[in-house]
Amino acid sequence: MKKVLLILLVAMSVSGVAAQSLDECRRLAREHYPEIRQYDLISQTEQYNLSNAVRAWIPQVALSAQVTYQSATPAYPDAFNAILQANGMEMDGVRKDQYKIAVDVSQNIWDGGLSKANRLMAEAEAEEQRRCVDVSVYALQSRIDNIYFGILLLDERVAQTEMLISVLESNLSRMRAYCENGVARQVDADVVEAELLSARQTLAQVLSSRASYRRMLELFIGCALSDDKLERPVMRDLPPFTPARPELAMFNAQENRLSAQRKAINTSVMPRLSAFAQGYYGYPGLDMFKSMVSSDWSFNAIVGVRMSWNIGAFYTKKNNLDKLDLAQKQLDVQRDVFLFNTQMQIVQDEGEITRLRHAVDEDERIVELRRRVRVTAESQLENGVIDATDLLRKIADERDAALAQSVHEIELLQAVYRLKTTLNQ
DSSP: HHHHHHHHHHHHHHHHHTTTTTHHHHHHHHHHOGGGGGHHHHHHHHHHHHHHGGGGGOOOEEEEEEEEEEEOOOOHHHHHHHHHHHHHOOOOOOOOOEEEEEEEEEEEEETTHHHHHHHHHHHHHHHHHHHHHHHHHHHHHHHHHHHHHHHHHHHHHHHHHHHHHHHHHHHHHHHHHHHTTTTSSSHHHHHHHHHHHHHHHHHHHHHHHHHHHHHHHHHHSOOOOSSOOOOOOOOOOOOOOOOOOOOOOOOOHHHHHHHHHHHHHTTTTSEEEEEEEEEEEEESOSSSHHHHOOOOOEEEEEEEEEEETTTTTTHHHHHHHHHHHHHHHHHHHHHHHHHHHHHHHHHHHHHHHHHHHHHHHHHHHHHHHHHHHHHHHHHHHHTTTTOOHHHHHHHHHHHHHHHHHHHHHHHHHHHHHHHHHHHHH
């Protein structure tokens, strides 16, 4: 038992080490997502369907047995019976109770392309199901990204709040010294201390939210995160738009399925040609005259070639093909709507990236200016020019500017990766 626990702990620690980057979290989430098991089930179903299609060419064997009683059977003419009776012979003809145990064997020679159409249908349906699972799994990527960048934003809030606490603690110590020397009032120290306690409460709330986000991410990836802070993704160049989304592959798979259905409908009106053999043991036999003079059971056999043609399939062929044409038009509309919405999303993401780039370019200068104002305010407080409330306002301004800088940087990263997800790059 101890060895099992040790192995599990080692496995969790190894998995945790790998789960620090966005790419690794995406990979682990895909592998851990329950719907990933659909791929194996779809492949197994496809193999069964293909196997059934191939077995249409295996000789079909049917066993049957029957007992019948007929109201009339073949018999000798009355004049012939009179002659037989005159010579002392009695022949009743075929008995009305009849028995048969039969074996029927049929072998396809040409099925009009039905088995090939069934194979194409099985492959097209399986491919469509796989592409649908691809779309579902691909949508998981956006959910992982949102949680991942949410944790990064909360990490920055934690860092900025801890920095604010450090500044407030430093100023509170300085303020208490000023009070002891009679330079400041006790109320000024109380104001700074109240702000410090409020910052600590905020830190506790942010830490709790971050812990919740981390637990959600761990549920998605199926293992524990190995470090307290996640790795910030690197900024990557944006590629040109290429239609490589799994939704487009799904539309193509649906189109292939419609094509396979058309072939199946066309083959449904073709004639079928097969060879057959039937053997049976029973009464009466194929030699009717022999069965008329003897009620003994006998072995009998028939072989031949059979042609069958279901003319009724022509009645519904046109309607079925028209239905497929309508389905194709609906599929084209869905593809056009998807491409339109994707293009709209690209324009929106590009606009957001441009806005955030301008904001990031200005944030560094804003933070530097706010820092200078705060340092000056601390000197002014020491000289009695301003009070603690004014200083806290300057500290809050610096904190907000630094937090806005970090938030804008992460939001820019998130917007870039969101656009890459839209482009499937």
